Amino acid sequence: MRGRHYNIFIITEKNFYKSFYLSDRTIFSIFLFFSIITTLAIILFIYNTNVSITEMKQNIAEEQHHEYLKKIAKLKNQILELKTQLQNQIHFDNKQRNFLKMASIHPDIWSMGIGGRNDYKKFANLSFYNRKTLENLNKDIDIMKGQLTLRERSIREIEDKLIQKFELWKRIPSINPVPGSEISSGFGYRVDPFEKDVRMHEGLDLSAPKGTPVYATGDGVVIFADWNIGYGYVVDIDHGYGFVTRYAHLSKILVHEGENVKRGQMIGRVGGTGRAICPHLHYEVIVAGIKVNPVNYISFKDVVID
Numbered sequence: 001m002r003g004r005h006y007n008i009f010i011i012t013e014k015n016f017y018k019s020f021y022l023s024d025r026t027i028f029s030i031f032l033f034f035s036i037i038t039t040l041a042i043i044l045f046i047y048n049t050n051v052s053i054t055e056m057k058q059n060i061a062e063e064q065h066h067e068y069l070k071k072i073a074k075l076k077n078q079i080l081e082l083k084t085q086l087q088n089q090i091h092f093d094n095k096q097r098n099f100l101k102m103a104s105i106h107p108d109i110w111s112m113g114i115g116g117r118n119d120y121k122k123f124a125n126l127s128f129y130n131r132k133t134l135e136n137l138n139k140d141i142d143i144m145k146g147q148l149t150l151r152e153r154s155i156r157e158i159e160d161k162l163i164q165k166f167e168l169w170k171r172i173p174s175i176n177p178v179p180g181s182e183i184s185s186g187f188g189y190r191v192d193p194f195e196k197d198v199r200m201h202e203g204l205d206l207s208a209p210k211g212t213p214v215y216a217t218g219d220g221v222v223i224f225a226d227w228n229i230g231y232g233y234v235v236d237i238d239h240g241y242g243f244v245t246r247y248a249h250l251s252k253i254l255v256h257e258g259e260n261v262k263r264g265q266m267i268g269r270v271g272g273t274g275r276a277i278c279p280h281l282h283y284e285v286i287v288a289g290i291k292v293n294p295v296n297y298i299s300f301k302d303v304v305i306d
């Protein structure tokens, strides 16, 4: 069966025309041809677009990876800095504890830190390299956290020790009770000014005009403040740790029994009460019930704080 056919006329402005004879098949072929071309063009466009998207994705991924590496490198540097600072702290901790005669913390304990470990399973979906990198960084951070906790505890211990030492330092007799006075009679055997025979002088005589201020030589509690035959007006201070000081021949007492006194606090005035020929302070230092030479407790350098 013959198919239909078409005459196509082309008319120009000058009435010139041409005619074409086209069969169904030819028209179909032309359509087919253009359809194939169009389809190919679309396929090519899609393919090119896909390539571009893939490339873009790769670029983004590379860029992101690059950024990630940069961030990791920065993090590593920061951790390294912190590690150095912590090492300095550990070194300082050892020095402080040595100085205060405290047992130092063993290096193994420092290197482990203390406290719990994190669960690193959260990195399981990463590549091996990334997982290892992040795991190592996290381990470093965990160790440092532990070390910081340890250092904090150590600082508290050091602080307690310092407070103890400071408490002891405040209490141990360690100044001249009559600054600027002269030693008129030392500690030891001497000819007694009253009896004229050799007797033990159990204190230090500090010569000063009557009324000169007398100061407590360390923090403590007044355990006696009254008249005592021989000593005249006398003040006894208990400093704790086995230390007692005695201030005798006073012309005036300025404290009362049970009163807490501080080092350098004025407790009385020099006089010549009791067995005294002229105004002076008879000063005694008693350690664990034994009278010792007060000279050793006047100068700071002789005071042992342990």
Ligand SMILES: [Zn+2]
Residues within 6 Å of the ligand: 185, 201, 203, 204, 205, 281, 282, 283
């Ligand atoms: Zn004396």
